[in-house]
Amino acid sequence: MDIKNLQRENIKTLRPYSTARDEYKGQASVFLDANENSYGSPLPENFNRYPDPLQLDLKDALSKIKGVPIENTFLGNGSDEAIDLLFRAFCNPGKDNVIILPPTYGMYEVSANINDVEIRKVNLLPNFQLDLEGIAEAIDANTKLIFICSPNNPTGNSMVRTDIETILANFKGLVVIDEAYINFAKQRTFIQELTEYPHLVVLQTFSKAWGLAGLRLGMAFASSMIIDILNKVKAPYNISQSTQDLALAALQNIGQVNDWIKTTVAEREHLAGLLLDLPMVHKVYPSDANFILVEVADANGTYDALVDRGIIVRNRAKVTLCEGCLRITVGTPAENEILISALKSLTN
Numbered sequence: 462m463d464i465k466n467l468q469r470e471n472i473k474t475l476r477p478y479s480t481a482r483d484e485y486k487g488q489a490s491v492f493l494d495a496n497e498n499s500y501g502s503p504l505p506e507n508f509n510r511y512p513d514p515l516q517l518d519l520k521d522a523l524s525k526i527k528g529v530p531i532e533n534t535f536l537g538n539g540s541d542e543a544i545d546l547l548f549r550a551f552c553n554p555g556k557d558n559v560i561i562l563p564p565t566y567g568m569y570e571v572s573a574n575i576n577d578v579e580i581r582k583v584n585l586l587p588n589f590q591l592d593l594e595g596i597a598e599a600i601d602a603n604t605k606l607i608f609i610c611s612p613n614n615p616t617g618n619s620m621v622r623t624d625i626e627t628i629l630a631n632f633k634g635l636v637v638i639d640e641a642y643i644n645f646a647k648q649r650t651f652i653q654e655l656t657e658y659p660h661l662v663v664l665q666t667f668s669k670a671w672g673l674a675g676l677r678l679g680m681a682f683a684s685s686m687i688i689d690i691l692n693k694v695k696a697p698y699n700i701s702q703s704t705q706d707l708a709l710a711a712l713q714n715i716g717q718v719n720d721w722i723k724t725t726v727a728e729r730e731h732l733a734g735l736l737l738d739l740p741m742v743h744k745v746y747p748s749d750a751n752f753i754l755v756e757v758a759d760a761n762g763t764y765d766a767l768v769d770r771g772i773i774v775r776n777r778a779k780v781t782l783c784e785g786c787l788r789i790t791v792g793t794p795a796e797n798e799i800l801i802s803a804l805k806s807l808t809n
Contacts, residue, residue, distance in 0.1 A: 462659050464686040467605065467634060472550050477693045480514065512702035515692065519705045522712045523680070529652055532685040535692065536700050540641060540664045540679030541568050543691065544608075547662065548576040550694045551605045551635060559606040560599050562591065563781045564615055566639060569608045578605075584781055589616040589746075591624045597631070605634045612642040615777050615788045617748030619648040629658045635687070637662045644670035644722050645729070646749035652682050659684045669751060670722050673711060676704045725751050729791045735801050736789075740808050743785070752790045760785045763807065770803050 465473065481494035492510065493499075501507045520531040527534075537543040552559065558579035561569045565585075573580045581604070583595040596607070607628060611620040629636050638651050640663055651663050662683040668674035678700065681691065711718075733745045736755055741763065744756040757763050760778035764787060767774055775788040792800065 462633065464659060464684065464690070467660070468551050468690055469553055472690065472694065475693060478697050480511070480697060482511075483514065508702055510702070511698050512700060512705055514697050514699075516700050516705055519700075519709055519712075522709055526712065526715065527652060527680075527682070529655070529682050530685075533655060533682055533688055535681040535683070535688050535695075537679045537681065537691075537695070538699055539668065539677045540639065540666045540681070541572075542695070542699065543662075543664055543679055543681040544568055544637075545572045545575070546691050546694050547606060547635065547637060548572050548578055550690050552576060552578040554578060557603045557605045558601070559608065560596060560604060561608050562596075562610075564589075564613075564777070564783050565608065565610045566614045566641075585613075585616070587782070589613060589618050589782070591620055591628070593624055593627060596628065600632060604632075606637055607632060607634065608637045608639065610639040610641075611648070612640075612646050612749040614641065614750070615752075615754055615775070615780065615783060615786075617642075617746055617750045617752060617754050619646050619749045622648065625651070629654070629661060633660070635660050635662055637664065639664045641666045641669055642750035644718075645726055645751050648749065655682060655684065659686070662687060667708060667711070670725075671711060671718055672721065673708065676707055678704055678708055725791050728794060728797065729753065731794075732789075732791055732797050732801075735797070736804075739801075739804055741804065752788055754783065754786050754788050756786045758785075760787055763787065763804070766807050767800075767803060772800055772803055774800075 495511055497511065498509045502509045516536045517531065519536065520534045523534060524531055535543060554577035558581050559573055560581045560583060563582050563584050570580055581599045583592050583599050586592050609620060609625060612618060613620065625638065640650055643650050643665065651661065655661055662681055665680045667676060667678040729748060733753055736742050736745050741758045742755055743758065746754040760776060764774065764776040777783040777786045777788050
């Protein structure tokens, strides 16, 4: 498969913005190229210099944890930046199309609409698994991307691995597997399949298990050719120096993160049991994520009542296949107890 032929024609000939620091090799002590403030910053730490545009130190630290070489790693302003860049680099507006699999993460559709790319929706089956026949029927010569969220948001389940492999084996465009919640799942990541499938893109994030949602830092892993294209299209300095520094520090505390993951998974099962005991709860769907999809008797009324008590969950009652459902993030034991107490009070 020739990835070069998948990208837009104008991207093939695009000359990316280049800085003097991209162009010189070696060490320097005096920087007079970028019109920065040479005196420093009005902060305890100096941020007067532009950050590394390719985040090489952070990618090197990540490679030791993920086992993915630097040249196969892209860092973005959240996973949303990588999603948007995939549209901008590979989809011709008004001509190409992408396939999404509702119910799923909403930014795929938003990014498609922003970039004027046709969306073809193939709903998941009633068990929230992939409709392989429907996907095959939706593909045509202008289908450039298929987005698969696994574990899926908002349903929480992992997709059957062999079904994803079937798509990878037969689709000639890019297959994007969004693994934002993979740390909470028993299913292993598709990162290890990158060498087998040159058209595979795996998205992960620092926003969930790593507890760094406020930094807005996402990861995309793919063949070096895809990564080169994303680096060509991205803004020159898309990840701030403070974000790079804080993420590097966080990577030193992987033990803490692993402990939180274990605690969250245990609390997820405990919370699911407590929810099942409530008369208003019709169904609790199995979850491989850090949230639970719950079908209740009156989703809208329950949501509003929780808001009145200062408890915010996500109302998914109007989402395809999630009618009557709330999506509830697994909180701390204390937060979960407050939630359960509030729900009990609504039945009295």
